[in-house]
Amino acid sequence: MKELLPHIEKGVQEVLGSLGLFLPELLLGGLFLVLILNDLVLGKRYKNSSPLIAFLGILLITGLTLTQFEHADTVFFGGMLHLTTFALLLKVLFGVGMLFVIAFSVRDFPIRHNEKGWGEFFSLLAAVLLGLNLMAMAGNLLMVLLSIEMVSICSYILVGYTTRERLPAESAMKYVLFGAVCSAVMLYGISLLYGLTGSLQLNGDFAARLADADTLAVGLAVFATLAGFGFKLSMFPLHFWVPDVYEGSTNSVLAFLSTLPKAAGAGILIQFMHASYGFDWAVWLAVLSIITMTLGNFQALWQDNLKRMLGYSSIGHSGFLLMGLAAFSQTGEKAVFYYLVIYTLANIGAFVIIGLLASILHSENVNSYKGLGFKMPVVSVCFVILLMSLIGIPPAGGFVAKFLVFSAAYEAFTVNGSALFILMLIAGAVNTVVALFYYLKIPLQLFLRKSEGIVVMARQHLLLKAVIVTLTALTIFLGIFPEVVMRYFEG
Amino acid sequence: MSWISTIIFLPVVFLVIILLLPSRFREWYRYITLGTAILQAGIACIIYLRFDQAGSDGFQFLEKVPWIHLSLGNLGRLEIDYFLGVDGLSAPLLILSAVVMVAAAISSWEIKENMKGYFALFLLMDAAIMGVFCALDFFLFYVFYELMLLPLYFLIGMWGGPRREYAALKFFLYTLFGSVFMLLVIVGLYFSVTDPVSGAYTFNMLHMMDAANFVPGAVFSPEVVQTILGVPARLLGFAVIFIAFAIKVPVVPLHTWLPDAHVEAPTPISIILAGLLLKIGGYGILRICFGIFPDSALYFSWFIGMLGVISILYGALNALAMKDLKKLIAYSSVSHMGFVLLGFASFTTEGTSGALLQMVSHGILSTMLFFLVGVLYNRVHDRFIPNFRGLASHMPHYTAFVMVAFFASLGLPGFSAFIAEAFTLIGTFNSQSVNGLLPRWMAIAGSLGILLSAAYFLWTLQRMFFGTTRFRGGEAWSKQLIDLRPHEWAVLLPMALLTLMLGIFPSLFFDLSNSALANMVQELFETGKRHLDSLQYTNNLRF
Numbered sequence A: 001m002k003e004l005l006p007h008i009e010k011g012v013q014e015v016l017g018s019l020g021l022f023l024p025e026l027l028l029g030g031l032f033l034v035l036i037l038n039d040l041v042l043g044k045r046y047k048n049s050s051p052l053i054a055f056l057g058i059l060l061i062t063g064l065t066l067t068q069f070e071h072a073d074t075v076f077f078g079g080m081l082h083l084t085t086f087a088l089l090l091k092v093l094f095g096v097g098m099l100f101v102i103a104f105s106v107r108d109f110p111i112r113h114n115e116k117g118w119g120e121f122f123s124l125l126a127a128v129l130l131g132l133n134l135m136a137m138a139g140n141l142l143m144v145l146l147s148i149e150m151v152s153i154c155s156y157i158l159v160g161y162t163t164r165e166r167l168p169a170e171s172a173m174k175y176v177l178f179g180a181v182c183s184a185v186m187l188y189g190i191s192l193l194y195g196l197t198g199s200l201q202l203n204g205d206f207a208a209r210l211a212d213a214d215t216l217a218v219g220l221a222v223f224a225t226l227a228g229f230g231f232k233l234s235m236f237p238l239h240f241w242v243p244d245v246y247e248g249s250t251n252s253v254l255a256f257l258s259t260l261p262k263a264a265g266a267g268i269l270i271q272f273m274h275a276s277y278g279f280d281w282a283v284w285l286a287v288l289s290i291i292t293m294t295l296g297n298f299q300a301l302w303q304d305n306l307k308r309m310l311g312y313s314s315i316g317h318s319g320f321l322l323m324g325l326a327a328f329s330q331t332g333e334k335a336v337f338y339y340l341v342i343y344t345l346a347n348i349g350a351f352v353i354i355g356l357l358a359s360i361l362h363s364e365n366v367n368s369y370k371g372l373g374f375k376m377p378v379v380s381v382c383f384v385i386l387l388m389s390l391i392g393i394p395p396a397g398g399f400v401a402k403f404l405v406f407s408a409a410y411e412a413f414t415v416n417g418s419a420l421f422i423l424m425l426i427a428g429a430v431n432t433v434v435a436l437f438y439y440l441k442i443p444l445q446l447f448l449r450k451s452e453g454i455v456v457m458a459r460q461h462l463l464l465k466a467v468i469v470t471l472t473a474l475t476i477f478l479g480i481f482p483e484v485v486m487r488y489f490e491g
Numbered sequence B: 001m002s003w004i005s006t007i008i009f010l011p012v013v014f015l016v017i018i019l020l021l022p023s024r025f026r027e028w029y030r031y032i033t034l035g036t037a038i039l040q041a042g043i044a045c046i047i048y049l050r051f052d053q054a055g056s057d058g059f060q061f062l063e064k065v066p067w068i069h070l071s072l073g074n075l076g077r078l079e080i081d082y083f084l085g086v087d088g089l090s091a092p093l094l095i096l097s098a099v100v101m102v103a104a105a106i107s108s109w110e111i112k113e114n115m116k117g118y119f120a121l122f123l124l125m126d127a128a129i130m131g132v133f134c135a136l137d138f139f140l141f142y143v144f145y146e147l148m149l150l151p152l153y154f155l156i157g158m159w160g161g162p163r164r165e166y167a168a169l170k171f172f173l174y175t176l177f178g179s180v181f182m183l184l185v186i187v188g189l190y191f192s193v194t195d196p197v198s199g200a201y202t203f204n205m206l207h208m209m210d211a212a213n214f215v216p217g218a219v220f221s222p223e224v225v226q227t228i229l230g231v232p233a234r235l236l237g238f239a240v241i242f243i244a245f246a247i248k249v250p251v252v253p254l255h256t257w258l259p260d261a262h263v264e265a266p267t268p269i270s271i272i273l274a275g276l277l278l279k280i281g282g283y284g285i286l287r288i289c290f291g292i293f294p295d296s297a298l299y300f301s302w303f304i305g306m307l308g309v310i311s312i313l314y315g316a317l318n319a320l321a322m323k324d325l326k327k328l329i330a331y332s333s334v335s336h337m338g339f340v341l342l343g344f345a346s347f348t349t350e351g352t353s354g355a356l357l358q359m360v361s362h363g364i365l366s367t368m369l370f371f372l373v374g375v376l377y378n379r380v381h382d383r384f385i386p387n388f389r390g391l392a393s394h395m396p397h398y399t400a401f402v403m404v405a406f407f408a409s410l411g412l413p414g415f416s417a418f419i420a421e422a423f424t425l426i427g428t429f430n431s432q433s434v435n436g437l438l439p440r441w442m443a444i445a446g447s448l449g450i451l452l453s454a455a456y457f458l459w460t461l462q463r464m465f466f467g468t469t470r471f472r473g474g475e476a477w478s479k480q481l482i483d484l485r486p487h488e489w490a491v492l493l494p495m496a497l498l499t500l501m502l503g504i505f506p507s508l509f510f511d512l513s514n515s516a517l518a519n520m521v522q523e524l525f526e527t528g529k530r531h532l533d534s535l536q537y538t539n540n541l542r543f
Helices: A002-019 A023-041 A049-071 A085-106 A119-137 A141-162 A166-197 A204-212 A215-233 A241-248 A251-257 A260-274 A281-300 A306-327 A330-361 A377-391 A397-416 A419-439 A441-448 A462-480 A483-489 B003-020 B023-050 B090-110 B115-134 B138-147 B149-159 B164-190 B233-248 B257-264 B267-292 B294-299 B301-321 B325-345 B349-380 B396-409 B416-434 B440-465 B474-480 B486-504 B507-535
Strands: A074-076 A081-083 B060-071 B077-086
Touching (some): A002 A074, A049 A085, A049 A119, A081 A085, A085 A119, A085 A251, A085 A260, A085 A483, A119 A141, A141 A251, A166 A204, A166 A215, A166 A241, A215 A260, A241 A251, A251 A330, A260 A306, A260 A330, A281 A419, A306 A397, A330 A377, A330 A397, A330 A462, A330 A483, A377 A397, A377 A419, A377 A441, A377 A462, A397 B138, A397 B164, A419 B164, A462 A483, A483 B060, B003 B077, B023 B115, B077 B090, B077 B115, B090 B267, B090 B349, B090 B486, B115 B138, B115 B149, B115 B267, B138 B149, B149 B164, B149 B267, B164 B233, B233 B267, B257 B325, B267 B349, B294 B507, B301 B325, B301 B440, B325 B349, B325 B416, B349 B396, B349 B474, B349 B486, B396 B416, B396 B440, B396 B486
């Protein structure tokens, strides 16, 4: 017993030392509790207190995260968490994205007028942000599982938050079933990995032992583990849940669901790739990238429901992200991060607009937007710019993002000379044209067609408009000055 | 004061003003736009006067500001600069753009709906077009090049004719299809070229044009044959960029967007499409395709010349069959732009100068032609050739300008197109003896194109303007078809004088471009030949 004491002391020392680095997450946990208590005490009288506390809390915590850059590349809690530059940047992205989601939710009709109240909704957003942060930093396979499950369970509840109607209930159910199976498969993969390496830490030793193991067994284990990340990334063949879940979800939930978990999935995949670099990632991810982007974009062609269209298009974007990941290089990671930033901004913006228009038109079908561009010029112009960013047309940020991803893939081609990368680049180019084809349906209806009926304009949605304009301005600004984001990678 | 930046960003400043002006001042929008265009034309005059004509082959009015500089880890740095400048190739086209913009701004008087949107988009496109001709950084070039697309999509799609949705989408898809693949080549080029001073990867087009800056062993390096998917990389890169610009020119068989877009677009946009956008294609082929891949250009020269001949003849034959006057002019554009390709492919100074003059001349003449169609269409909303007869006695001034435009276009001596086409054909004809690239029959086939253009223009003249006056719309049309109004004179007279001036004093143009072009063609041919000899492609495409 006595001889263990120094170890315990050392362990306690380390935990105490790590707490400083864990402060943002601790505060998020605190925010979660405060929001629940607030809902019980003040929430009934001051309805807006919940979102206000959530917004200010997350703003503060994101600011705190920004000060952590001096501690980049530390490992703490005994290797459970890795605070890499990439993880830090992702945490900032999650925080900023979440602020926009909260601002949107405040005016999202199904959330605001939910009979269950909306206090829990905002506490869930705080909880899911905690899960996302853990996902970005996970350095141990147990932490990987834990954080993914945390994000998944919160997401299930968020999707099902408005279950009075049939569609949300159905899509929440689908999401839960699909997610549960993916998690189970991932757990199986993790157990195989543990069996092969005798370690759960994602570090150099893990990679070395994995390299010694039998390739077939490693392949099986890695692919099974990939199921969990692929589900978050909506990567082929784990993308089937996307259109149905998107169609049934509330727009504010969707603004979150389509962006931040995807970014976290990319982050965790990068961590995992670093710890298993012996595996032939480049080839497999290139193949998955080609299939994912082609499937997503071609299926989006036939959609008239905007949520389904953006759902399929988000699968297409996953393909582009995988392209950057397949490069498996520093350039690739930078490109992926920039892509995630721009995609997050543009996609949240698009869903805010869809939500705003749905509250006026009571429809999410693209054909109901006829001639709306003349009635709501600011929103419509912003919508077009955000869509251009999603297609990748300058000067919106999407162009630089796509360019950086192409560069990364091309660089990988010059390194390994695999023709697969050229095929992937060609697929990327073809998919860009396909994406133009379906995204253009929206400006076509907004501006080129004349409205048929009379649209009753509801009262002004100043907050939503402010969110939309801010997101659009950010998209263009980052497109012209990408260094604002990229300089964090320097040095 | 940096003139080039001013000419590019002036429209953006006024665009913001238009967006901020409330719509009760909507009458002002067109004056603001016209004022912008006139200011730009003034700056273009300054550039023309200050351009050092005698001088060097180098670029003038240079501006260079670092823009995006990213570290790429172990691969060095990525350098994108805001880098502008003009030389004897781009200066005439920049000046042409400013002139055509004034005509388009005047002709925008016909726009009555959603004026704020129209003029804002118009100015955005204006800025992008100016930028394309001045950008010397490939990334910047691409940004301007793509920036044109969206305004044009809306300008065609919102203010166009009955089939505008189809035409706008087709235009957008065609161009994006070409340019996305061009982006892949740009990425490849940038990984192949380094700045000789800083050693970083660069998008600087001037560095890309110098074979010494290519990284040894890079994919597009001219030293050794590298292959992509089994195809020699430089040939593939050339072909991809060539197709992107050939869609813009347009070259048969990639031309099918043009008749739709030009016919459906409102008059001012047709003017810009025909007068400027097609020139961007020609400019891109000479500056980028030939400039960066001279060896591939030599390798494919027979093929490019052939495409030029096909465009000339196919466009002319189609024009002969058209009943819609606007479509006829659209196809005549295809035919006339074929000469540009033929002149470039000849790799002779005469041919290239002729081709460049053909671009300038066609810019002026197509502005006139589309404007003249617009005059007719605005009065009676019809432009079918069989529906008009004997317009000459009914609208004598109008007919006079039509005759000027038609005769100038068909290559009557004294007008710019004559000099342009003659030089192009001389260059093509000499090519066989000078450098052996193009066979003589291509020049002969080209002159056949001139004959055909005389046929369709004169036949149209005879059908619509001569004979007894008879209109399909009867008395009502006779009342509506009044002769030219003052603002129409304001467009047509300067344009007519310009084409006449360039026809009589072509040195006004040749002085500007000749020294640069002569050097350029010589250098392209020599470096191209050298690389081609060292590369030793297995099969030769020359027939």
